[in-house]
Amino acid sequence: MKRFYFAIMILLFSMMSTAAQTSAPNQSANAGGMALALARFELEMKPGTETTVVVNLDFHSIGNSTHPARIVATLNDWDITPNGQVGFYPAATRANSASSWLIYSPGEAAVMPGTVHQIRVTVSVPLDATPGDHLAALIIEQRPEQLKVAQNTRQIIVKYRMASVFYIKVAGLTRKGSFENLLAESSPNGIVVTPTLKNDGNSMIRPTASVKVLDADGKVVADIPDIEPLPVLAGTVANRSVEIDKTLAPGNYTVKYRIDFQDGHAATEGVTDLVVKPIVPRIASSGTPPKKP
């Protein structure tokens, strides 16, 4: 066979997590000269209602390229794992899926650089929808279009997937955040603080937090005043680490992690001890001195 055809499909899902983590609704997920806006829709709706929103796909021109790109839209379910990774799943496979409530158009299109392509998404909440958050994601994937044109040559096809995530918030929302545990440990690069947060409500919580490390005298030796952690989805537990890039001298410390779940209740402060042990110098196994770099 004379054809030399190699296609390396690189799926970049990084923007998906960006989309889910983004805190401001006007931010966009972007990749490869394309950007989605809004990257996050939070729609408070009642059962039996319907609304149509527009997802804008902005195709930036890279260089002087005028070559169109073909994009394909699909629906997925999604969630955030306890350690903070955004996971995507086939549509209508998760318990709180709203994928079946969404229809979109067009499902496929060729877009020109320098233009904004608009995708209509209609959300229809069924009459028997249960209160709480229901999640879905509109996935935009770029498809190669010119494989045949450049056949008999080696090609690298880079495919991007972007997501615009939807929180469909059906009336009757409850938010119940609780601070379950707090761990702190030192690492070669600094301090790792891992709170365990739980949301017993039916709607996601977007808490704000701060962390302080105090020495034995009560003096603040390290802190992060404003942390906006990933949202804690309804009915989930999250234990996502916060890293403080500061190496502490050996000794005993106190770590205070203060969190406001924004659920109408007072902020909660968790306190734990941190012991930084002295670093034991590594002893070379041979008697030869180390080489100079």
Added chain:
Amino acid sequence: MAISSFIRVLIVASLTLAPALLTAKYALAGDVDPLPSRDAAITVNGNRLAGPNSSGQRRGGRLYLPVNAIARSLGDIITVNAQMRTIIVRRQTGTTAEFDAAREQVSENGSVVLTVSNTAAIIFTLNPDELLLPVEIVAALLDAGIRFDDAANTVIITRGSVASPIRDGAARSFGELYQIDYDYSLNRYSSFADQNLNLNAIGRIGDGRFMFVSGLSGISLNQMSLRRGTFTFDRPNGQRYAAGDLGTGTELQFLSSNIRGGEVELPFHNLRITAFGGRTFSGVYLLLDALPGQIVPTQSVVSAQNRVRYDTNIFGIYATTNSSPGRLLRPRPFKFAAGVLRFSGANRRGDLATGAFRYEGRRFRIQGDLAAGSFNGVDRDGSRINGNGTATDISATYQVRDNLSVQARYAYIGAKFLSPQAGYREPVNLKAAGISWSPKKWLSTTLNASTATRPGDPTDRNSFVTATVNISPRPGLPSFFISHTVSSSKLLKNAQFTLLTASRDFARFRLFANATRIKTIGPASLNAQFGASFRVGEHNSVEASQSVGSRGAYGGQLDWRTNGLFAGKLSLAAGAGYTTNKNAAISGFERFTASLNLPRQSSLQLSYTQTNAGPTLMLSLRGSLFRRRDAAVLSNAAASDLVSLVKVSGRVYQDINLNGQYDPGVDLPQANVQVRVDGNRYVTTDANGVYTIDAVRAGDHRVYVDLLSVRADLTLLDGDARNVTLQSRRDSVVDFRLVRTGRISGTVWFDANGNGRIDDGEEPLADIRIVAGSGRDTLTDANGRFVLADLPPGEHVILIDEKTLPEKMRVMSQSLTIKVFAGRETGETNFAITAIPAEVKRFGSKSQ
């Protein structure tokens, strides 16, 4: 290039098909319906073709269309050469497309955009109008979208925005009422009460706009009497008529009076002639038979002071240049006016002539009024005047720089000059000058001085000098305002008034301080007030202040305001305070105010104050008894536009039964859909799918549905836009018909054995482009599957872009005509791809 344009190019480019489109026996589309055997009607951009050679025909499974009639309808120029079997189309866009049957291709500006086969079947008739071409060739040649509507047996051809006939709406009646507003107030004090009711109406009579303003007052509702009333009527040609209580002489200062009568303004070339007549009130309550210089208050005078007496006949006429509305595109800087006035009453009478000029340049403005006349009557002192008098009033402003301007005014009123009305209408001698300077953005200063004397009495002088400094730095820094006035009058020789205010805004609160010093008679009095206001949340605020003054004066007050009750409809304010000084005990006061926003732009305000003087209750209710939705536009539009501002309305609905018209109970109205006119204005449909765009000027407009506000599974069957021509005095109705889209799915596979069936072991073909005539295209996936979505119901021609086929392969079937159903997927639309057979050369055997 816009995406839509690109898609159009893509479609045309994608129509570069296989050189040989074979017969339809290889098509395995399960839902492929045969084309109608009867002739199909054709609409081009919404207009149905009529006459001979205006329908489509089916021949051997292909749809043929009369290309000549269609091209003409699109505005293209078509040339048919039957001998050469070529067709050249020069489109409106300037593009030239050519179909060459011998070469079996369509080219656009020299580039091949479509390769076809079976062109031998095309009959080039001697009469070009009878020439019929296959649908795919017509689409490529004319760059048009072509779709077959099965239900209507119509071929729908669109290019560009669709021009559609519109329905006539209601014709405008002779008269219309735009709005009726009311304003009622009740003021109840400890010893008396009064009520006022103002009623205003605006509307149209014929081609002009009328406005009626009235005011009633009395101590109770059933004892109200008409205090004032004015009816004005403006016509498009600049004529203006008014009757009732009027103010006259807007262009000539010495003709200004309040009269009860009528006024007519008539444009005449570049002049405007204004005449008025009626009765005015002199404001002089003296008896003419009293001795000169002697004031004789009588019972009639005292009672007259409580009501206005129209005791003087008045008539005037004047002409103004450069003021005819609509005649001058750019106003000239100079303006002149001249007129005469006669007034005659028991207290005053006179005849005067007056003139005025006005110049408005970029930096310099000046206005001057001159008047002279003969007068007889009682002046403001009660003295009798009989003789000739003159008057002049000149004022000017010069903008020295952008931040520096100076003003001056000089007015001289002769001792024997009388105006029709005494009191505030009576002119005085005046010399005034001022300067305004803003050396910095945050610093502005003014200095003004004036001296006024009564005509004929130079000793009765009022003089003042006022200087102000205003410091308004950027937000976050304190602001200051300082004002100092020195005045002198006949009774008060040296008075001084000084005011200092300072304030600073913080995130949620504001600090302020005020200080005054007043020096009139005796020692100066000082007063200082300082306080703060706090915002509590989004809707609440609290303000507290304390004042300290000379002579042991103290005062304080605390107020609370909230405006967030009942979704912002109700605002409440309540406060209390105290005052005291060394001569009086502490006295308190309370106040309460409630404001409620009511439907129909109405509002209710209730205010109650309790002081030492007793309680005071004020109630105000204002709003509209009637108001059209377009009242604001029509009330403020030029009179010449009234009859040309019409209404466009219609309905946006989902055509469930696909019969092309709205059927209540069957079709679904679409709510919250945006309908735009000319791209700028838009309205949203209501729950019944109905929209109304008010006050659209007659003429050509583009009315269209914003598809982004439509359900994602709906599309507009007849294009999203209507080019409409609106007529004056008549509304128009434009409906928009939505249909649910459907899909076509299928498989493209390599039919190794050429039997037209997907057999075991035969491989699907990925990345093959499928193109629909309506503009959609897609690629097959790894399993050879494709889905063409978002297609409106009807029949669609779909093709394979042979450029995307693997080498040395060809498609077995030519274009397929597939029926799409609303909300359904038409599956099993399969394309078989076969290898191009090797060329067979037969050689003769060598004879032995």
